[in-house]
Each structure stands twice: as C-alpha cells, then as structure tokens.
Amino acid sequence: MVNNELAIKISNLGFHYPGNDGVTFSGLNLKVKKGERFGLFGPNGAGKTTLLSLMTGLLSANQGTVELLGHDVSRHSNKVNALFGFVPQDFSFYQEMSPVENLEFFGAWAGLNRRQIKTRTDELLHILGLENVRNKQVDKFSGGMKRRVNLAIGVIHDPSVLILDEPTVGVDVQTRHAIINYLLELNKNGTTLIYTSHQLSEAEGLCEEVALIDSGEIIAQNTLTELLKEHSKDSLEGLFLELTGKEYRNDV
Template sequence: MEIPVCIEIQSVSKRYKSSQENSLTDVSIDIACADVFGLLGPNGAGKTTLISILCGIIPPTSGQVHYYMNGSQISDAKRKSKIGFVPQEYAFYQELTPRQNLDYFGAMYNISKKRLEVRREELLEILGLAKSADKKVGTFSGGMKRRINLAIGIIHEPEILFLDEPTVGVDVQSRNAIIRYLQLINESGTTIIYTSHHMSEAEEFCKHIALIDHGKVIAKGELEGLKAANHVSSLQSLFINLTGEEYRD
C-alpha cells in the first residue's frame, strides 16, 4: 500500500531582499507520513531557509507548500497546531527552570493544566532532566540544554516535527539519548524532518533524504537506493561525491 504524502513542496524558491541570488531555487519534494526525512547539504546550502518556509516562519518568493492529514489538505491555521520545531538556536528562557519553561510553552499551545502536568513530568523523566527540573536552565551543560530544547518542541505532541541540528555540540551520551527518543516517537507515527552535519547519525536515523547544494535539490529518494545508484557504501561518501570536497563557509 502506498504511504500517503504528508508535505508537498512545489517549485519553492526564495530570494531575500538583501541578496542578488536565490537561497532556494525550484525545490520540489514530497515527504511521506511517518517518515524520517533528512534535509542534508553543506553550510549555506539552504536547509534552514527551507525549514523556515515549511514551518511558516518566512514565506517563499514563489512556489507552494501543502500539508495533508488523513489524505486531506489542511489550512495554514490548522497546520500550526500540528507541527513542532526544534531550532538549532536555544529557544527557551535561561533564567527559568525546565518545569517553568515547559509550563510556559505548554500554555502557549493551550494544553490543559492537567494534561500539561502529566506531559511535562513524562518528558523530564524520559529526557533525563527530572533531577534538575527546578534548577535554572542557564546553569545546564550543552547536552542538557539540547534536551530541554527538544522537550519544548514536542510538549504539544506534534504530528510533524522539524529538527534543525538537534544534537549539535552535545556529548555522545546525550546524542544517543536524543536519537533513541526521536526514533520512538517516529515509530508512534510522528513525521520527522531533520537536518544535521553528522553524516553517520543521519545515515542511522533517516529513511529518505534530499541533498541540497547552492539552493537546489541535487538528489532525493530512499537512502539505501541512492547509495546503490551512486556506487557508494556510506552517506558520507554519497555527500562528498555529489557536493565536492571544497571548503564551505
């Protein structure tokens, strides 16, 4: 049975007002429901711009993005309650505790007080933050901050989750814990769209990928099939073969 499309990206281009060149050019991608889809590419390729468009943070210059739930297209207003976004930058209040941050952001999603309390304590336990739940987040290690960033992004149990470098700068233990939990929520049906510079992590985590370079999609499809078609044994080799070895800033 064919898996239904969750996100349809049609000929999306983006040029910022201050730029003479496009950040994205004619990007078209279909993302299936319950997939783990990797948006990968060198620095400056356009990955974060594309995620920002998909989340509704910035508009495309041209092209369209459509969201589908249960086979039907949904409105922009409904989409906002269905998606979660974990940005590369920390998106919490450093002077608040994990409990206070989760209460604040949970209230923004209009989660009932009773449900929010249960969900908050569940995430604190799962992500190893329960013992530090009443300490100010500003005192935390990088790995702990990444985990509270993730908890905030999923407090409302989104059906579609965007992750922009969710494990950058963290220790191996924190990275493994974050990826294990993301795999669990994907298995429960959450669609995940993910960017990372960790090729080994992306290879283990992603089912399908799109490689973006200079704002254009240069390869897309099922990861194992792309490796076989390009006669390489790893995602890193595929990445280098298609994007080159020169320095990127």
C-alpha cells in the first residue's frame, strides 16, 4: 500500500560520463513513495538505465544525493545493499552454473545463511516454474527461462525495493504474464517496484505512478490516470509519443 514515506528520494542530482559522452543530468529531482508501482519511461538514450544505476549505487553522482529508504546510496553499506534488489536488462548470472548454484552464490553474497538460501531457492524456483531445471546449466535455457533466473536472483534476499530494467524483454506471452503477476503479488505484500520498459501496454497494467524522461530531464510525472487525462490521451503509448516525439532515436 502506498503511503507518504519515500522509497527513493533524489535531490539536485548531477551526473555526466567521463568525456561528456552519453546522457547528462543536472539538478534532477525525483521522489518515489514506499509501496508504489513506479514506471520510468523514455526514448533510447534518454537516461533511464543510467538513472537506475545511480539509484543502486552502480554509478556515483557528481553532485546531489540519492536516498534509498532514508539511507544515502553513495555509502554502499551492507545495510543499503540489503534493502534493494536490481534486475538488470543484461543477464546477471553465471551461465555455466545451474539456477540452484546461482541462487546459492548470490544469496550468500546478499548475506543470507544456508537455511535462508535453501528456503528462498526452493520457493522461488517453484513460483517461477524452474523446479524441473533447477540443476541444469543456465546457458542451455531459453531467453524466457533466463529472464526468470535473473528475476529470482534479484529477489533472493526479499528486498524492500525492487528495481527492474526491461524485466520481460524478449520473452513469450506466458512468461511475461507470469512475471507481471509475480511482481504485482510482491507489491501487494509491500515491495516497492521501480520499473522501466519499452513494453508500454504492459506498463499500463503494472504502474500507478509514471515519470517520462528525455535528455536527462524528467518531463512529466504523475499518476498514469492523471497524465492521460491532462493530455487527453487514452494510452501510455500515445502520451509517450506526444511528449517525446516520433523521430528516430539512436542510442550511441
């Protein structure tokens, strides 16, 4: 349930890549409430993945602060790391290992003990339909199965905030449906979701609050219902095209 506590508070954020290549942020501010299903959307090269990386401490800001549940992410403390899970667009596991071996490794890295790892592993493999391949090498899996392993690793430690970058890209309809339903169940139980994707029709059923980003700036933020009403649109895709344009974008 959404309340007035903040899961993410970004204040006066400044960032640029060395050599000034890529997206630049200057004085960016963003708030995400605890328990919210929050969507971040924008064209290629707009800064979505960079901003998610700043939220998790994978990148360090040049100025300003990023707070996760009141903790400064830049300090990289074990306490901060335990609060969030990150499901990146690129697969973040060892292809030569099995789901069980991957979850054992990443569970230990997250600070879980052996009993906790076993309990969570059995639970997640059941929920995500991977029980019958628990001991097979992940490099033999389909893209959809790998996405489910990626998700399991991101939630192995039961994080309070789950950050997802294109969690369903390249999967079949059944896998997408199962992943979205699982995310909704996590949120129902209190997990804050921060999600970005190019699957805008999917996002409409998942996200309550949305922000549109372009060229390193937040150009719109509100509940999806209010934004559609404000701009007289009946879909997130229509709103997206109105605010970011229809021209080709090259992410280089």
